[in-house]
Amino acid sequence: MTFPNGFLWGAATSHFQIEGYSAEMQAQLSDWSSWMSMPAKIVDGSTAEFACDFVNRYPDDIDLLEALKLNAFRISINWPAILKDEPGGESTSQELDPEAVAYYRKLLTDLQARGIKTFVTLFHFCLPTWIAARGGWTSPVAAEQFGIFTQKIVEALGDKVDFWLTINEPMAYAYQSYVSGQWTPGHVSDYLSAFKTIKNMLVGHVHAYNAIKASYPQAQVSYTNHWRPFSPEKPLSPLDHMVCMVRDNVFNHLFPASIQSGVYSLPPPLSFFKEIRELEGPIPGLKDSIDYLGINYYTREISRFKPSWPPDLFGEASPKPLLKTNALGWETYPEGLYQILTHDVKPYLKSSSGKTREIYITENGYAECFESQLVEGDWSLEDVERVEYMTQHLEAIHEAIRAGSPVRGYLHWSLLDNFEWAEGLQQRFGLVRVSYPDQKRQPRKSAYVYADIAAENALTKKSTSQ
Template sequence: MGLKKDFLWGSATASYQCEGAVNVGGRVPSMWDTYLHDGGYETGDVASDFYHHYKEDIKMMADGGQNTLRLSLAWPRIIKNIKGEINEEGVEFYRDVLKTCQQYGITPFVTIYHWDLPQYLEEKGGWLNEETCYAFEQYAKVCFEKFGDLIEYWVTFNEPKWFTFNGYMVGNYPPGHHSAQEMIIAAYHVMYASALGVRAFKEGHYKGMIGIVHSFGPVDGIDDTLATKIAMRFADNYANNWILDTAAKGEIPFDLLCVLSQNYDLSCIKNEHLPIIKNYTVDFLGLNYYSRVWVKPYSGGETQLVVNNSGKDFKGESKIVIKGWFEQIMNNPDAIYTEWDVEIYPQGLQKGLKQVWEKYHLPIFITENGVGVREDITVDQVEDDYRISFMNDHISAIMNAVDAGVDVRGYYAWSTFDLYSWKNGVEKRYGLVGIDFDDKELKRKPKKSYYWYKSIAESNGEKIQRKDW
């Protein structure tokens, strides 16, 4: 079958992780600004300074054979305050970015919300407050109106699981809380807000398609026993179904609601919301794939959610145990892991794509895929053969899935260039292009992978060394 001729070959960024210029152009503080500054962490105040380098960066993408850029809009750069006043300077910045994409033949793939909630909304309760859902709806409408003539692919939210779980339960993202009850409320409100955004898009009859991006972890079990299969269902609800079922089918998994209702207050789920969730589903699914979720039956102990944000010094310390549900295996001696405890398992993507296609029958884009490492950027060119190997094997997995009938329409390497990796700062590098963060000019240096990816994109995948699992 092979990839379609109009397959999108690109790379991805996110506003807070790359733009910098946090006090420029009328931008107001986000929850991340406040959280990082108050906590004394490294910040994204400058990041990759995409705000001042976007023309150079977009040209470099085009020169590298890429035909699409996944980017996000910063809510704090577009809406000034709780009243919803529009920052026209911010709007003009994004229109310039989008027009530059157009100039270089780069198709923009635009996320409305990639985690940077305005601080003025966080102070009103953030995603624990239903009013934030309606604020998002209004913000989305502004985006559709201001940029709709320049965008064909829209995304409501990036990775609802990560920012709600880490922000409200793990506590290592803003607002830094540790409450399963709050996490449930925030997660539900995000999915309701996403449906409101889809409704605004479809009722406004804007051009193009709208979808959601999910941090996809296809679930594998340690064996074929009934206990493991039950653990797998719990894990799939935890990792995938509450986002994908809700966004694609308009249905929150009922067995998940039954279990949660035994211990938690679900009054945030209101009857008047459900028809909106049911009737306004997405046109496509964006899947960010880094690894699978490999599980075994729960064996005992309290819920533990430990995420490695510190690299090899803490390698092997990640732990996910959901009391009564499942345990995730994160220390398999036969597996290969990154410094940040992420298993490298491309065959999981091939299998997972088939599962998602069979379940939802919606077009799929791989909206993030990459490997984060520490790199010496002072050399003339980073020889990142490990990144080339990683991308080759994952693109091969995609092509295998396409050959099996899965409708995959694009691939986005994470990331376009080195950027600020949340609480890992700029130490954890994912970029096809290196950035010397110690240099005042933030000099861009294409890595070996940049040139390799150019050959892959320009051949529409024909130069991939195919693997079969």
């Protein structure tokens, strides 16, 4: 199964999950650095204070990346650490922190010097505390300041970026922050705030897109959409099917459909609520403000009808998965990725000018669970289930390409074990094992299998039989 010439093989990360940036952690510059220090917010009680210490160890990690024959790497910029000052505060200049700029320039320069394409995310779940205090993304302030931040990043780092991603998983962020309450600020069933957040993220995306294009008109700019197919718990239940349709329209399609049309339009039943309906309307500059599709995919969700108040879109996730699951309870369902690539994204593949947008898989990976504090020998490097998951999803991608899907790259989540938000350090997604607290790196079996695939630009009998 050979992939197209020039196909990108890479890995994805985010700053908060790997960096261990001491200036941010010690001063609690972000909403997440504050949140993780509160009691009972993180499942295993761990923190990202040191994470993978990537900010100090990245030269060795780039060596690992190169040794694995990977030619693409996704990072994110630490907004709270690189732009610390609140406008109107003691320091009103809002200048970028020179130490942080130097770190990111060196990192990106080193990657490009080795022929590794750079994907740079501007917002990956962490806000400066002063923006969070003003309501975070529920306030237009966040969108405005995101545009200012982006402009400064473009000036400082723009020549080192191959692919831009403005915002990571907007729908997942809004849901976890304002509906489930598992992420900061911890609101539960606050749907008005959730959909204010989405609207302001769309506006912020436009500001960022325009800032990038003003300096680099040919830049490749997108965002990452978390795609999750919804399947009915009872295939013959009309109510279960209705719940799946509603959830699909909101979770999967709301953000890309708004960008495609230029209008923030909420589907029923959300549009039945006056306060939410009043958020609807055209957003200047939104239409066609992406150049490619960034797709994050992990699993599907089995859903069922459940009348409740406040409603969670009139349903809930079934506690009974039908297939093999990972440590987070997520099913291995490569058929869902094929469905997305060949069917679900079709409305968004062409711009209004008729140009076809290419697709990059910006996240896809498998979680294993181990204690956050581990010593040598406590756990295996033979991650056979991750290998199976990865190769099955790459087979689905290859089939989609043969069916005409313009997929041009795959970024595995993740290069390193890292801090998995509310789950802490115990959920392990890495191709490379990270032992805490000594930070020792050791490639797993999956890393070597992935290296063979990348080197051959193909799934071979060897890679699919391991």
